[in-house]
Amino acid sequence: MSVLALVRKVGFAVGLLGVGLGALPMADAATRQTGIAVNPITINPVTVNPAPAAAPATAYPDAALSRSDQGDLTVLRLDGIITPGAERRFVDALHALPARRPVMVELASPGGFTAAGYRMIDAVLAERQGGRPVATRVRGGESCESMCVGLYLAGYPRYAEPRAEFMVHAPRMAENGHMTMRSTQAMVQRLVSLGASPAWIQRVTAAGGFSGARDYRETADRLTADGANIVTDLLR
Known part of the structure; x- marks a missing residue:
């Protein structure tokens, strides 16, 4: 089955996702995704030396955004850092497309600013809720x-080639480089509410992936084998 056919097949199945995910409690979000109630996941960051304060968003180059129309599918490719400028161009590009035209969002990014990223996630979910298939x-x-990773999880289906790499970690505040339990918990809640397996989140937590002490990396084929539900369709 072609990528476009798969996008159409499940692109309208958005009932489990909502807009404005920050208000969802973790247990409720996991129940929405799996139908099984789970206990909240406790994140206990370790004490680490804070990173230097980050430069303002304007000091970072915006991710490049390109559009490619392939038949009746549009591919939007985001390549680079997620900044407020990249967010504005991305959201504008989505809104400029004909209603319900299927979209494939292709990502190659080291991450970026959380506020901009969360708004991009909400924009993708709003498009899906309005009837547009977004993979x-x-x-x-x-x-x-x-x-x-959060932006990737906002789409469905979520495709990846086996050697594509994904990384999660505890976020740091742009203003001072500090990591907080609240910001880490909020990020984990979003990952679970978007579909990440609570069991996988627990494994990452046990491995120190949300402690602030390390970046946790896995390839797409490993995530699939681990049942992480990050990648839904592994491309061969």
Whole structure:
């Protein structure tokens, strides 16, 4: 079955997702996704030396955004850092498309600013709720890291080639480089509410992936084998 056919097949199945995910409690979000109630996941960051304060968003180059129309499917490729400027161009590009035209969002990003990324997630979910099929994809040899993973999870289906790499970690505040339990918990809640397996989240937590001490990386084929529900369709 072609990618476009798969996008159409499940692109309208948006009932489990809503807009404005920050208000969802973790247990409720996991129940919505799996039908099984789970206990809230406790994140306990370790004490680490704070990173230097980040430069303002304007100091970072915006991710490049390109559009390619392939028959009746539009591919929007985001390549680079998620910034407020990249967010505005991405949302404008979505809104400029004909109503209900299927979209494939292709990602290659080291992440970026959480506020911009969360607004992009909400924009994708709003498009899906309005009836537009929006899938996501990461190609082999490319990576989707940090905030990019949340954006990837906002689409459905979620395609990746086996050697595509994904990375999650505890976010740091742009203003001072500090990591907080609240911001980490909020990010984890979003990952679960978007479909990430609570059991996988627990494994990442146990491995220190949300502690602030390490970046947790897995390839798409490993995520699939682990039942993470990050990648829904592994491309061969």
